[in-house]
Amino acid sequence: MRVRHAVPLFVLCMGCSLVSAPILVTKTPVPSTASAAPGEPVTPASATLAAGTPAPPTPDVDWTTEADQAQALLEAFADDAASLPDATRYWIEASVTFDPAFTRAVIEGRGRMRFTNPLDRPLDEIAFMLWPNNEQYAAEMQAGPVVVGGLLVVPEAQREGVGLRVPLARPLAPGEVIDLTIPFRVVTTEPVRLSSPKRFGIAQGMLMAPTFYPLIPRLTPSGEWQVAAAPPGGDTTNSDVAFYDVYLTVPEELVLAATGLEIGRTPGTSGTVTVHHASGPVRDFAFALGSFVPAEAVAGEVVARAWVLPEHAAEAESLARTAARALQAYEDWIGPYPYDELDVIDAPGAFGGIEYPGLILIGVVGDRADDDVVIHEVAHQWFYALIGSDQLLEPWLDEGAASYLETLYYESTGDVRTATRLLDEDRLILRSVGRTETPIGLPVGEYASENDYAVFVYLKGALFFDALRNRLGEDGFRGFLQAYFAEHRYGFATAEAFQTMAEATCQCDLTGLFDLWVFEGGPLPIP
Numbered sequence: 001m002r003v004r005h006a007v008p009l010f011v012l013c014m015g016c017s018l019v020s021a022p023i024l025v026t027k028t029p030v031p032s033t034a035s036a037a038p039g040e041p042v043t044p045a046s047a048t049l050a051a052g053t054p055a056p057p058t059p060d061v062d063w064t065t066e067a068d069q070a071q072a073l074l075e076a077f078a079d080d081a082a083s084l085p086d087a088t089r090y091w092i093e094a095s096v097t098f099d100p101a102f103t104r105a106v107i108e109g110r111g112r113m114r115f116t117n118p119l120d121r122p123l124d125e126i127a128f129m130l131w132p133n134n135e136q137y138a139a140e141m142q143a144g145p146v147v148v149g150g151l152l153v154v155p156e157a158q159r160e161g162v163g164l165r166v167p168l169a170r171p172l173a174p175g176e177v178i179d180l181t182i183p184f185r186v187v188t189t190e191p192v193r194l195s196s197p198k199r200f201g202i203a204q205g206m207l208m209a210p211t212f213y214p215l216i217p218r219l220t221p222s223g224e225w226q227v228a229a230a231p232p233g234g235d236t237t238n239s240d241v242a243f244y245d246v247y248l249t250v251p252e253e254l255v256l257a258a259t260g261l262e263i264g265r266t267p268g269t270s271g272t273v274t275v276h277h278a279s280g281p282v283r284d285f286a287f288a289l290g291s292f293v294p295a296e297a298v299a300g301e302v303v304a305r306a307w308v309l310p311e312h313a314a315e316a317e318s319l320a321r322t323a324a325r326a327l328q329a330y331e332d333w334i335g336p337y338p339y340d341e342l343d344v345i346d347a348p349g350a351f352g353g354i355e356y357p358g359l360i361l362i363g364v365v366g367d368r369a370d371d372d373v374v375i376h377e378v379a380h381q382w383f384y385a386l387i388g389s390d391q392l393l394e395p396w397l398d399e400g401a402a403s404y405l406e407t408l409y410y411e412s413t414g415d416v417r418t419a420t421r422l423l424d425e426d427r428l429i430l431r432s433v434g435r436t437e438t439p440i441g442l443p444v445g446e447y448a449s450e451n452d453y454a455v456f457v458y459l460k461g462a463l464f465f466d467a468l469r470n471r472l473g474e475d476g477f478r479g480f481l482q483a484y485f486a487e488h489r490y491g492f493a494t495a496e497a498f499q500t501m502a503e504a505t506c507q508c509d510l511t512g513l514f515d516l517w518v519f520e521g522g523p524l525p526i527p
Contacts, residue, residue, distance in 0.1 A: 072261040072280035077338035088242040122171035127225035128164040128214040138201030147181040192349035206290030234444035235391040244279035258287035282357035297324035308346035326378035329412035355380035379405035388492040400461020439521035
């Protein structure tokens with residue numbers, strides 16, 4: 001997500017995928033909406049499911065090969081596909097249909113997941129998140145029952161339908177693998193508009209569909225599933241790196257952009273096509289459909305593609321070039337981007353912008369600040385996508401970092417004046433708001449308002465990174481970013497790990513600096 005600089009008002013801008021060639025879309029009539037409440041299992045009205053009911057056949061999936069996953073990575077990183085043998089594997093097939101007016105969409109499918117217990121103790125349940133039921137999504141979702149061990153299990157809906165709990169008949173031992181299959185159905189609700197921004201839904205003739213499937217959330221080392229509701233203004237998902245094979249059947253008239261690399265496509269019936277994407281190691285999966293106009297630019301071996309609506313065709317090349325420059329700048333500062341592609345999607349009403357692995361949604365294409373939003377959301381490919389962190393409890397780790405990387409981008413492109421202006425604006429806004437003693441390290445929900453969250457996590461967060469840079473020195477700061485990236489790439493970092501790496505870099509005690517800015521707060525003179 002990104003906060004756009006403005007005084008005295010602040011606009012929250014939330015901020016993945018690799019794209020395919022144009023596909024044609026036939027607007028197939030939408031089936032009637034399922035009668036189940038959001039989060040409830042999708043079952044026929046006449047069905048009565050008892051625990052242990054024999055399940056229908058599950059899809060046949062070959063979990064033993066990483067060949068398709070390796071294709072989604074640059075050649076130098078192809079071995080990464082085999083380096084995470086215990087990462088969760090997703091196999092998803094889904095169809096996307098629209099009403100004749102293209103104001104409503106249905107995504108219907110099933111997912112098969114292979115999950116390995118990473119703990120040193122048994123697990124007695126598996127959790128799923130149905131994020132389209134969250135208030136930030138203009139959609140409703142049903143899922144289940146779940147096939148576990150050849151038997152149907154009716155999951156328990158939790159957190160107003162955003163979570164599902166799947167009890168296990170037998171505890172899952174440490175290191176043991178479990179196979180689950182779950183059907184799902186998502187129906188979009190109200191249109192997404194600039195005046196009512198959302199993460200998911202139909203906006204001006206395009207569909208944005210992140211985390212449209214049942215997602216296994218992060219399991220903490222203490223054994224807790226991270227299923228907490230996302231407070232207003234904050235990002236939603238916390239999940240570990242996984243591998244996705246996704247088969248989407250879509251109207252062939254539209255362009256499909258999705259996380260990962262297109263592996264193949266098969267013509268279907270009634271004007272549809274089924275497109276297979278493999279992701280490489282990513283935290284979640286997103287796609288977009290629309291009558292997009294493409295443009296592309298290259299950063300080394302990576303292709304940055306912009307996909308814009310026809311009314312924004314004049315912006316396509318600029319967006320692609322900006323994304324490519326940002327990729328190059330952040331590779332120089334932090335470390336390599338390992339995927340073949342990055343997609344930049346014109347998604348009106350997607351807040352300012354929203355980040356997903358390999359795909360970013362830009363909600364303000366044509367706005368004078370759209371370049372800054374692209375720069376911020378590309379930064380999240382490192383801080384959130386490659387280096388995971390808790391977006392609900394420690395949001396400064398990715399949002400403060402991404403905000404400061406805007407400054408590093410402008411320095412890298414030789415525009416020191418703009419780099420300086422960004423930090424000056426942050427200071428001006430912070431002074432105008434006051435309460436500069438507020439720490440940047442609070443959970444999203446502990447800030448007094450969405451405005452406070454934006455000011456202290458994004459803007460004061462960027463100023464903290466600048467203070468850390470001044471403390472470590474130029475070479476030390478660059479070395480710190482690269483060491484932090486190397487240590488936590490594809491992993492999950494914490495504020496404690498961040499401080500430990502910074503102190504290892506300078507061989508000094510930074511407790512005072514971190515307490516003042518991050519953990520405790522205190523009087524902070526802002527020049």
